[in-house]
Amino acid sequence: MNLLLLEDGDFIAEDRVRLSGRRLKHMLEVQQVAPGDSLRVGRLNGLMGSGQVLQLDTEQAELSISLDQAPPAKLPLTLLLALPRPKMLKRVLQTVSSMGVQRLILLNSYRVEKSFWQTPFLTPEAIREQLILGLEQARDTVLPEVIIEKRFKPFVEDRLPALAAGTLGLVGHPGDYPSCPRVVEQAVTLAIGPEGGWIPYEVEKLAEAGLQPVQLGARILRVETAVTALLARLF
Template sequence: MNLLLLADSDLLSPTVADLSDKRRLDHILQVLKPQLGDRLTVGRLNGDWGTGEVTELSRERIRLSLTLNRPPPEPLPLTLVLALPRPQQIKRILQTVAGSGVKELHLIHSRRVEKSYWQSPSIHPDAVETQLQLGLEQGCDTVMPQVHYHRQFKPFVEDTLPGLIEGRRAMVAHPYDAIACPAQVQEPVTLLVGPEGGFNEYEIGRLGELGVQAVHLGPRILKTEVAIPYLLGRLF
């Protein structure tokens, strides 16, 4: 945790916060180990960040005097469209997405996505928000990404995707019949990432009809959780 993220419910006033939940309290007491008067890096959810001076400290509660005077880092100019990953991967991917500065994420269905993945507790809104918050705390960001769910591929491509790629560079990560992924782009991007093994031929064809360019990262096929940070680092 590189930044202590504060919700509105933590605030007694715009300049005073009380923390008593176990996760954050344990981290502060066991890892950061502050003394009275020490300053912690803190941020208000969807707001500014700065420091919190420890004014009260016990095993049950920590009170902070806040100075929040820095804007959050600039977001990546990216809309990420991701075929729903395996439940055991989604937690790490959500943390990576939030910590990297992605602010718009669309989770979609595709032929190689098991339908059972949509029933996983890992994509319940509360579980997703928790992982995104962990990513923000790691990346020293305060702005929560917006997550959208699309359980059918065809309606997403026909009705939603055209609006997401209008006026933007559109790419799909695909390990076959693709050009090398560009580096250090200077324009907004909509990036689609399929399941492991990629989108199938029909799905790639539908994306191509909309002008989405297939790109690759080399001869190896990477796990989704590896490919995403690799793609973000290469693009931006």
């Protein structure tokens, strides 16, 4: 936790918060905070700044808060991700959040196992939990937007063309395609497939919607690694 992230419900006055639970535990056990100590804090979807510990015990902590700093800019990116397996999903959500992705769309694909859609990690609360861990890691306060699209074809045919309009549209896909571009200046819509990749029909449909296939070399990377590598290259 590199940033103590505060929610509206934590504020007991305009410049004062009271914390308990996970964040208090982290302050006590990992950071070993004492009264008087100053911590880096941020308000969810708001500014960042510092918090001074006024008092703390095993039940709660009270901090005086001063917020004056904008969070880091988001990447101008809509990331379409074929729904990963549950264990990978948790990590990918953290990665996406910590790298500053603006909007994530979790999409079905032929190679997404049907059981993946049943995971409890897809509830709004579970998604939010992982996104917040990513923000705390990266020192950001702004949650990415997450959209779930269980049906590939209607989404890609009916909604994706408008979403991708005016952006650089890309599909990460191994094969005889141009290399993924570097350091682009414009907004990007990037689709990354499941383990085993998109099927040819899906690559075609994504191309019809304005997303052109690009590759990242001969090595096949895990989804989480591919996401990070493509983002680090594009921005």
